[in-house]
Amino acid sequence: MPSTESQSDAAQRMYTERATNYEDSWHPDYSKRFMELVPIKPGDRVLDLACGTGLEAVIAARHVGDDGIVVGVDITEAMLSEARKKLNHDETLHRRLRLVRHSVTDLTGSPNVDRGSFDLILCSNAFVLFENSKEVVAHWREYLKPGGRVAIDITHEYNLRSGLLLEKVARRLGMPFPSNRSWIKSKGVGTLEKIVGLDSTYLGLDKADEQFDYVVNGPLTASIVTEELRVKGREFFREEWHNAADDGKVEVSDILYVYIARKV
Known part of the structure; x- marks a missing residue:
């Protein structure tokens, strides 16, 4: 429920x-x-x-x-x-x-x-x-x-990409999540500010489980991720990770x- x-x-x-x-x-x-x-x-x-x-x-x-x-x-x-x-x-x-x-x-x-x-x-x-x-x-x-x-x-939209994908998983499962980033698009934006000076990195399809474990146990989300999301969410996360890939790579930005x- x-x-x-x-x-x-x-x-x-x-x-x-x-x-x-x-x-x-x-x-x-x-x-x-x-x-x-x-x-x-x-x-x-x-x-x-x-x-x-x-x-x-x-x-x-x-x-x-x-x-x-x-x-x-x-x-x-x-x-x-x-x-x-x-x-x-x-x-x-x-x-x-x-x-x-x-x-x-x-x-x-x-x-x-x-x-x-x-x-x-x-x-x-x-x-x-x-x-x-x-x-x-x-x-x-x-x-x-x-x-x-x-x-x-x-x-x-690609900042902490694993967090965005976990948000999608939570919504698919009908579970609460503290952020709402699905509407963000970069087109036509003038001013950008990097968080810690990085640009983009690219992670392979094989990193899905690693990224799922990282985001559900990370400092931003560990306190709000339910046991149900940990158990049921992994397979959905793999699916979202694959859907997010372009030529087998998922872009992650620091902007x-x-x-x-x-x-x-």
């Missing part, structure tokens, strides 16, 4: 498990590079959605000055707890940064989050978690001032897209 756990619940479960060591990774360095693409002025009001441990929010708070404000919103309490630690002994951050536990896909009623009041909305390393991405962006638009900007990053748009 298909699980009744929502994609949001699965994501919270995954990030609760990862919260304490989330920054022991490529994320802090990547966040610095992401924020270099998004100019912030003193006095700006910034809304950081799915702010997690506050990596982007803290950087933004350094730029807005005391006349600006940064509001970080996240649904996972464990991630916000890590972010709050950064405010405890930093008076500047304490003045400029507000952290709120709330759904980021429906901001209605969220404290400190008023419609039409923000110069910039950020969403980094989270957009693939949302089931209805078009509706989410349309909702966020309501919270921007006229001329306000939104900056979102999205993984390349993120960064989209910056303005409200008109």
Whole structure:
């Protein structure tokens, strides 16, 4: 029987498990590079959605000055707890940064989050978690001032290819999965950002089982992969791996897209 756990619940479960060591990774360095693409002025009001441990929010708070404000919103309490630690002994951050536990896909009623009041909305390393991405962006638009900007990053469709294929397997089996990447396409994208400096590698058909074991036991997904998915998913994964191959090779990339748009 298909699980009744929502994609949001699965994501919270995954990030609760990862919260304490989330920054022991490529994320802090990547966040610095992401924020270099998004100019912030003193006095700006910034809304950081799915702010997690506050990596982007803290950087933004350094730029807005005391006349600006940064509001970080996240649904996972464990991630916000890590972010709050950064405010405890930093008076500047304490003045400029507000952290709120709330759904980021429906901001209605969220404290400190008023419609039409923000110069910039950020969403980094989270957009693939949302089931209805078009509706989410349309909702966020309501919270921007006229001329306000939104900056979102999205993984390349071949980034962590095994994770994308496991997502397809989970959906075929009627099981929850915390991400939703099946809609991502690379056509016409202008700005790209590599995660750790790699491009693409190519893996053979014989790597299907190895990649299945890697992704179900990896740090990103081990806490949310059910025993049923481990048992039933392998054969489906082999099928998806073969379907993804081109001339017997599966391309795996290390790239993120960064989209910056303005409200008109």
